Amino acid sequence: MSAEHPYSFFASVEKSFDKAALFTKWDTGILEQIKACNSIYSMRFPIKRDNGTIEVMEAYRVQHSQHKLPCKGGIRFSEAVNQDEVMALASLMTYKCAIVNVPFGGGKGGIKINPRNYSVYELEKITRRYTSELVKKNFIGPGIDVPAPDYGTGEREMAWIVDTYASLKPGDIDAAGCVTGKPITQGGVRGRKEATGLGVFFGLREVCNMPDVMKRQGLTLGVEGKTVVVQGLGNVGYHSAKFFREHGAKVVALAEFEGAIYDPAGLNEEAVFQHRKATGSILNFPGATNLAKSSDALELECDILIPAALENVINGENAPRVKAKIIGEAANGPCTPEADEVFIKKGILCVPDMYLNAGGVTVSYFEWLKNLSHVRYGRMEKRFTENLNTHILSQIEELSGKKVSDKERLAIMHGPEEVDLVHSGLEETMITATREIMEIWLTNPEIPDMRTAAYVSAINKVGTCYAELGIFP
Numbered sequence: 238m239s240a241e242h243p244y245s246f247f248a249s250v251e252k253s254f255d256k257a258a259l260f261t262k263w264d265t266g267i268l269e270q271i272k273a274c275n276s277i278y279s280m281r282f283p284i285k286r287d288n289g290t291i292e293v294m295e296a297y298r299v300q301h302s303q304h305k306l307p308c309k310g311g312i313r314f315s316e317a318v319n320q321d322e323v324m325a326l327a328s329l330m331t332y333k334c335a336i337v338n339v340p341f342g343g344g345k346g347g348i349k350i351n352p353r354n355y356s357v358y359e360l361e362k363i364t365r366r367y368t369s370e371l372v373k374k375n376f377i378g379p380g381i382d383v384p385a386p387d388y389g390t391g392e393r394e395m396a397w398i399v400d401t402y403a404s405l406k407p408g409d410i411d412a413a414g415c416v417t418g419k420p421i422t423q424g425g426v427r428g429r430k431e432a433t434g435l436g437v438f439f440g441l442r443e444v445c446n447m448p449d450v451m452k453r454q455g456l457t458l459g460v461e462g463k464t465v466v467v468q469g470l471g472n473v474g475y476h477s478a479k480f481f482r483e484h485g486a487k488v489v490a491l492a493e494f495e496g497a498i499y500d501p502a503g504l505n506e507e508a509v510f511q512h513r514k515a516t517g518s519i520l521n522f523p524g525a526t527n528l529a530k531s532s533d534a535l536e537l538e539c540d541i542l543i544p545a546a547l548e549n550v551i552n553g554e555n556a557p558r559v560k561a562k563i564i565g566e567a568a569n570g571p572c573t574p575e576a577d578e579v580f581i582k583k584g585i586l587c588v589p590d591m592y593l594n595a596g597g598v599t600v601s602y603f604e605w606l607k608n609l610s611h612v613r614y615g616r617m618e619k620r621f622t623e624n625l626n627t628h629i630l631s632q633i634e635e636l637s638g639k640k641v642s643d644k645e646r647l648a649i650m651h652g653p654e655e656v657d658l659v660h661s662g663l664e665e666t667m668i669t670a671t672r673e674i675m676e677i678w679l680t681n682p683e684i685p686d687m688r689t690a691a692y693v694s695a696i697n698k699v700g701t702c703y704a705e706l707g708i709f710p
């Protein structure tokens with residue numbers, strides 16, 4: 238907290254942590270260590286702008302916890318970056334990784350700039366200089382701290398980072414593992430783009446497959462036939478809608494900032510996306526009804542509401558009017574603490590962001606593993622599996638005297654490609670995390686909501702790690 242930033246995001250994360258810590262058995266010392274930000278690197282460096290002027294950059298990298306190495310977390314380019322925000326986001330990464338069993342500590346970085354105000358050449362200089370500052374202080378490396386994209390950064394910036402790192406560390410055979418979210422040609426992994434939306438789907442599908450939970454929510458088992466409303470048709474919202482539709486759910490409404498559309502027969506996200514691209518608006522989609530006020534979509538009758546756009550969209554004011562039975566927090570922080578109180582009273586199940594949108598970091602973990610193993614997923618086993626499956630199938634056909642259809646033949650023989658293995662690893666990760674959190678929640682009636690149960694899951698895992706590590710004398 239500072240005079241400039243009277244509200245502390247980090248303090249609010251600590252508050253949620255303390256609330257959940259009451260449901261754990263760790264002594265105060267361990268809890269204080271879990272909460273603390275271990276290393277904070279605040280830096281200033283000069284950049285020469287295209288017009289010849291010199292500008293001083295304000296940038297940060299925070300390693301919240303080194304209970305597992307490397308630390309992991311994105312780098313954001315935003316005018317709102319400040320030390321408190323980076324500390325809060327780094328701590329949330331520790332908890333997120335612990336919940337989904339990704340063996341990393343939490344980290345986060347930021348540069349206080351609006352990238353739109355800089356040329357590509359200037360952005361490259363800033364990114365490369367930031368990376369070399371991290372190298373100088375040993376704040377980056379495949380075994381130390383591995384950044385990733387966040388607001389205002391993407392594949393391009395990650396490619397600059399890996400190139401700068403590799404040139405400063407000649408002979409480091411694992412240099413590609415110093416950052417994730419890279420283009421495929423620079424060591425990236427297939428399946429990253431859809432990872433967060435697919436993770437949202439896998440997490441919510443698991444919740445929908447839990448008989449006790451569905452009974453409590455007054456819903457039938459499974460995803461099929463469920464009505465879904467999605468806010469935000471960006472990367473996460475688009476893919477969440479796509480996977481729900483492909484698995485038999487009906488996406489009855491889609492909301493963008495210019496308005497929302499509703500069709501009880503179900504919307505196809507790709508057709509809506511193309512319509513928006515062609516007309517500049519989601520509104521007037523053939524067959525659908527316009528909702529002039531975008532936020533009205535949040536109050537529609539539906540089984541699952543997926544806010545996948547911005548933070549704080551469901552708050553104390555509109556939460557009482559939300560009619561969804563389940564809310565899947567695909568965005569970061571879409572529901573405020575006041576909304577959480579309303580959900581508890583109304584019996585709405587809110588599946589928390591901290592783990593539900595962890596698909597990105599999970600697939601980043603797979604990218605890092607790929608970089609360290611120096612081999613594309615599937616390369617070793619694809620052909621072997623296909624040969625074996627062909628052999629098994631021909632034996633079955635010969636013994637039974639029957640032939641399978643061509644479609645079935647293709648499905649049975651298919652050996653895994655990289656994207657298949659990445660999706661399957663993500664599915665396993667999200668199912669396991671959902672079950673672990675539910676187990677904590679449903680076996681402890683004192684825990685008020687799934688968000689608190691997720692924190693308890695994180696605290697227990699990091700706490701066990703510290704306790705078993707022993708505290709260095």
Ligand code: NAD
Binds near residue numbers: 468471492545546595
């Ligand atoms: P994005 O920019 O691709 O999509 C956001 C979409 O929301 C845009 O299409 C935008 O027009 C729309 N939008 C903006 N204001 C709106 C409003 N008032 N009502 C309705 N729609 C509105 O971003 P994204 O990558 O899909 O991320 C969405 C959220 O998910 C963010 O909170 C982000 O932090 C979180 N998240 C993203 C990832 C990831 O891998 N991309 C991972 C974890 C969390």
